[in-house]
Amino acid sequence: MYFWNIDELKNEMTARPFSEREMLPYLIVFVVLSTASSYITTAPSTVWDGLGAMWSIALAVVGTIYIYRQNGGASGRHFLQRYFAVGWVIGLRCLVFVGGAAIIFFVTLDWMGGVSENASWPEFLFGVVAETAFYWRIGHHIRDVALRTPMA
Secondary structure (H helix, E strand, O other), X not given: OOOOOHHHHHHHHHHOOOOHHHHHHHHHHHHHXXXXXXXXXXXXXXXXXXXXHHHHHHHHHHHHHHHHXXXXXXXXXOHHHHHHHHHHHHHHHHHHHHHHHHHHHHHHHHHOOOOOOOOOHHHHXXXXXXXXXXXXXXXXXXXXXXXXXXXX
C-alpha cells in the first residue's frame, strides 16, 4: 500500500491493474476515515456515544473484511464494483427499513420516558444492530453474486 509516493503508485498502476487483494487496504482506509469523520467534529457526550463511535469504526474494518471474504477473498472477482453497487442498494433499503424501525423505536422509547438529549444504552444497541445488519446483508448478497458467477 502506498502512502506518499504517488509516482511509484502511478508506475505500478500503469504496468498492471491492482488485484482485489491489493485494493482492499485502500478500501478499508477509505471506509474507516469516512466513518470516523462523522465522529471527529463532535466529542462524545456519554459513554454510549463513545462506544457507538468505536463500534462503528471497528465494524467498518471487520465488516469490510467480512464482505471481502464473502466475495471469495483473494480468489474473488470484481470486489470493488460489487461492494459499491450492492452497498448502494442495500444502503437505500436500510434507509427505508431502519428509518421506519427508528421511528417506531424512538416513539416507543419516548412513550416509556427513555428519550433524552444524550445517547442511552437502548439507542446504542439499536445502532449496533442496524449497522451490523447493514454489513451482513451486503455480505449475503455479494456472496450470492460470487456463487452465481461462472469462473473464467
